[in-house]
Structure formats: C-alpha cells, structure tokens
Amino acid sequence: MTDFATTKSMFHLPEGVLYLDGNSLGPLPKSAAKRVESMLKDEWGQMLITGWNKAGWMGMPTGLGDRIGRLIGAEPGSVVVGDTLSIKVYQAVASALELNPTRRVVLSDNGNFPSDLYMADGLLRSLGPDYELRVVDPQDVAEHITEEVAVLMLTEVDYRSGRMHDMKALTELAHANGVVTVWDLAHSAGAVPVDLSGCNADFAVGCTYKYLNGGPGAPAFIYVAPRLSGKVRPALSGWLGHEAPFAFDLDYRPGAGIERMRVGTPPVIQMAALSAAMDIWDMAEMADVRAKSIELTELFIARVEATCPDLSLASPRDPAQRGSQVSFHFDEGYAAMQALIARGVIGDFRAPDIMRFGFTPLYIDEGDVEQAAQILADIITNKLWDKPEYKIRQRVT
Template identity: 55%
Template sequence: MTMLDRAQCAALDAKDPLAFARARFDVPEGLVYLDGNSLGALPRATADHLSAVVRNQWGQDLITGWNKHGWVDLPRRLGAKIARLTGADQDEVVVCDSTSLNVFKLLSAALALQPGRRVILSDTGNFPTDLYMAQGLADLLGRDHRLELVTPEAVAGRIGPDVAVVMLTEIDYRTGRRHDMAAINRLAKAAGVLTLWDLAHSAGALPVDLNGTGADFAIGCGYKYLNGGPGAPAFLFVAKRWLNETRQPLFGWFGHAAPFAFETAYQPKAGIDRFLVGTPPVLSMAALECGLATFDDIDLIEIRRKSLALGDLMIRLVAQECAGAGLTLASPTDGGQRGSQVSYAHDCGYAVMQALIARGVIGDFRAPNLMRFGFTPLYVRYQDIWEAVAILKAVLAGAEWRRPEFSQRAAVT
C-alpha cells in the first residue's frame, strides 16, 4: 500500500466539496478538534445571535417576545429542521427537555401500547443514561417490566413475542459500531415489537431515515453533531401512526391542549406537541437554532462520504505511523458499519489522551481504555487527521503520556 504524506492530505482538502462549511465555525487556530461527537464546535453566528436575543428581544421586548419573536414556536420550528436531517416529517419531531427525559417519556408511551409484554430489549453498548431510565421506569411502573441486555450482535436474534420495545443507540458511543436500523425495524415490526432509537451520534453525522426504515420512536441530543452548545436541548420523534394514540407520563402545561386556559384538569394536545412539558428554554434553543443553520444547503450524502473518508484516513495513517505502539483499533474497519468516529484501545488510554490534548489534539476517553476521535465533516479537515496522527506518534514514541499530571482523572473525561 502506498505511503501517505501530509501533502496528499492537503490535496484532499483542496478537492473537498464541504471545505466551505468550515468558515461557519469558530475553530481555534492551531487546534485539532476531534471531539464533535461529544460537543460540537461553536458556530460563528451563535454569539451575535444570542446577544441579539438577550439585548434586543428579551432586553427590549420583554414578555412580548413570546409572540413577537416566535419564542413559543421554537420547539416545533427547530423540530422541523431536525426532521430534515433524520428522515422524518416536520410534524413528527419536537425539540424539548434532555435525552434522558425524552427516553423516559417515549419508553413509557411505548410500553403503554404493549400491555401484554414486559421485556425492554437493549444491548451492552447502549449509552448508560438510556439504560438507567429504562431501569427506573420499570421500577416505577411495578408491573414486572425488565430491561434485558444482550450483545449488539445478539439483538436481532432475541427479538420475540415477549419483547415490548427494542431500545438501541444507532451508533455505539464507545466504538462507533453502527446498528442496521432498517433490519432491526423490519424484524421488530414482524414480531409486533416497537423500536426506540437514540440518534445522539447519528443526527447531523450521517443520513438517518426514520420513516423510510419504519422506526416508531427516536430521541437525540442537540450538542454533539448538531452544534447547539453545552447542554443544548434534545429532540424526540414519534411516527405519525402513533401520534394520537400515545400518552406520555409527564403532564406539563406546554403539553396541554389549551395551556393559557389554565384549566385544572389535564388534556393533552393533539400530535407531537403532547410530548412537551415545561416552558421552552429560549436562550438554549436560540443557540441550537444557529447550530442547525450550519446545515443549510448541505448535502447529507456528502457529509457521510467525507465522514467515511476521514475515518478511513485515520485508520490507515495510524497503521502506517503508529504500528507497534500499543494501540488496538476498537472500531469497525468497514466504514458502512461505522459512525463518524474511530476509537482505539490503549492500556493507558486516559493518560495518552491527556498528553494529546496538551499538544492541541482534542479527543476524549471512555472507560475502561478507549480513546475516541470524532469527525465532524463540516469543519474537520483531512490535514487535521494527518496532524493528529503525527502528534499521536510523537506522544507514544516519547512516552509523554507517562508524565504524572496526565494520569490525574478530571471530573469529565
């Protein structure tokens, strides 16, 4: 195989049809940012927009901003933008709450549709908060529901008549392994099982086809590939066929059919709005609106193409430059089975990652030993991958990670 060099990576950038999109982000000079799978970079428009919302809309118009500036419509307006990215109809997605709360709401709604079934099926690679919510809900219901975990490879074979809901994250947060959403949805439908998908590592990173594959429910976050900022609001999807048959357990005033009638008895709104709970966080949603605007005029097929190319490049360069350095590829080599990240195992992965961060290459670490490198095609360049691998090689060859300060665990890894 021909050896790759820095010039070849720069040449790829020169031909990149998404290269223009990097200008939409404020990426610090001299920094290689490969952690958009945890927190997206700051869109250049966000600071000015937030300032305008704070100083002009809130500052000058005060309470009238709910009507004058359409604050009340933000959950649906942003939901419609996310619908385009996830293969949903505009009236099937709403922005609200956090991923954890949305898992609770949708899982509760799904279980209520399956009164004779008790198993919530998930896999050992699912994100812990989803599993915690399922455990808590099962305890709360007190009807012998149980969460059953199998390996990712065993999910398809376990789908059966006792399963109420299959709850999966499409892209494994540790390894980047991708579930076959279409195949799982097909098997589930044949068995009378509902599906609940977590799109935290999918939405904005690759084309998602919720309706085309027959998904029932989905949730996702706004702060990763959607670039909405730290703790950005989440979103949820309910397929149209279930919209008026479902009830969620959290009866809040924004989910009421007539919130400003101030009635004492709860009556849910029709459609997706019944999954709203409290007052929308306007400032957070204003930031997310800028994050979603970074996808204007962007072809999701091009995003996927570049994402795969970036991942393939990193795998090839690490094999070329870091052979024998103690790294083990933890992600699928086949791009079709991988999301927009590549993970490597190392016995001292946390310390190695801290050494990389000190050198200006930002990825992250997931216990027990995985270093994650995420690729956001809108602002990550091919030459960034070259630079990251060159610094990784230097850190490993010079054993820089052995410095004591790199082994001191921070609160967030």
C-alpha cells in the same frame, strides 16, 4: 454539493487546537454569540413576556424540530425539541410501553449509553416488579426480539466503538414481533444519514450538543411517527403539550400530533444558540457529510495503523458499519490521551482502554486529520506521556 470550506469558516475553532471531540460537544458557531445577544437584548429585554408570541419563542421547538428532522429522515411535523435526552428517553419508552400494554419487557443492549439504561431502569422500577429491562450483547439483540418484548430501546451508533446497528432490519424484525422501537440518535444525528420514515421507526430521540453543535446543555429532540403520535398518551403530560395550554383547564387533553410531546417551558436562550448551529446544517446534505466522514475516518485509520502498531482498532473496519468516529484500544490510552490533549489534539478516553476520535466534516478536513495523526504518532512512538515535565510545558490553556 455541501461546501465544507464555507461551513468550516463558520465555526470558531481555537488557535492550535485540532478538535476531534465534536461527538461530545460541538464547537461554537461564529454567529451564535450575536444571535443569542439579539435574543437577549432585542427580544427578552424589549418584548418581555410578549416575546413568546412576538418573537416566536413558542414555535421554536417545532421549528427547530423540523430542521433537525430533515437530517434524520423525519416527516415534517414529527420532531419537537425540548428537555434533556434523558427525559426524552424516559418519555419515549414510557409512551411506547403504553402502546404495548400487555407486555412487560424492554430490550436493550450493553452498547447503549448507560444513561439510557438508567432512565429505563428507573421507569420500570416505578411501574412495578413485573417489568424487566433485559440488556443483552449488541450482536445478540436480533435473537432476543420476541413476542415477549414490549419495547426495543437501542442507540444506533455505539458511543465507544462507533459500531452501528442496522436500524431498518431491526425495526422490521421488531414490528414482525409486535415490538415498539425507540432509537437513540445521539451519535447519529448529523453524523450519519438516518431515514426514520424509510425505516418505519416508531420513536426516536437525540441530543443537539454533539454533532449538531447546539452548545453545552442544548435541548434534546424527540420523534414520533405520524401514524402513532395521535395515539400516544404522553407519560410526561406537561402543559405545553396540552391541547389548549392557555385555557388553564384542570384536566389534561393531549395536543395534536407531536405537540403533545412538549412538556414544560422550552429553553429559549439555548434554542437561540441552537438555531445558529442549524443555519450551518441547513447548508449541508447528509449524503455529502457521510461521504466526507468516511474519507476522514479511513484516512485516520490508515495513518494510525501505519505509525502506531500498539494501537488496535476498536471500531468496525467496514465504514458502512461505523458511525462518524474511530476508536482504538491502547493499554496506556488514558495517559496518551492526556498527552494528546496537551498537544492540542482533543479526543477523549472511555474506560477501560479506548481512545476515541470524532470526525465532523463541517469543520474538520484532511489537513486536520493528517496533523492529528502525526502528533499521535509522535506521542505513541516516544511515549511522551511518561515525561513528567511534558504536560506542563505543552499544556494548552
């Protein structure tokens, strides 16, 4: 059993703050500052260039990849860390398209991150006018999976509502139609159990600064199914993905397996912070995290619905259909969220009217949820955002 009291004690959580925005940026692991300091002083400072081998910097992208892989049902050696999520989306979609060279359609939905759609759109424009990014409503995805589609690019958990796609069913349907899949796990990794191997997924990508707590600008990760990684020509053919990076050959030859999805020099300082976060994740089982997450979200929904009738649930009511967040529609949502933040409850707002709250069992417990719901009730019941002096007096600095 995961010991959540211990994991909570391993994060720095500022006094007077109830942090329900770990789905945007996770909090600081207490050990991160020391870990990074040691990386700077003992490794960079003392070893200089030799740190790439002596301190093991070169192996960090795959080492961290495997630790993340455990949380998402990935086979060892199938995940590598690097770049940003946008770049990894581009790399995955470009590589997936090359595995399906006669087709021209990338299918996605309007519940996907706009950033993923932008990257795919940019890629397809480069490839030529025959290519099409087809964006449908989330509930219509299945019926649009046809033999015309080259790549299905979806985010499993909707960033606004928390609605989850059925990864296994859609992947099966995609394969039955000869479609290659790219799953974005930005709101899944560390939030819900993912079974990439069991779903027979092809490509997956995700970020490490949200539920994984790797810090602002922490690198992304990419998964390629072992049955595919030897066949992929990485569109972003970088030198660290070369079979022999230090031979400095003029011609590119892709490295073995997942190594070929590496591109340029990985961000060692960011990876040091991420490794401190993964130490905490190493103590956690996703089944426990999921069970606790459902308790917390159910509790929050019950409290808010009991006290704030003007808020209407924007997330699926069935926890099995929902990620680790809860969203409510509220016309005054933006102002109410500002007031809430001024009172120390940090959630966020997504246009046009969504108040969004993330639940992260590693450091949020029932007591936090009860308190946050109480403060929310106070703000909504008394329309505190209307009081001009309010935010100034109460602002958390």
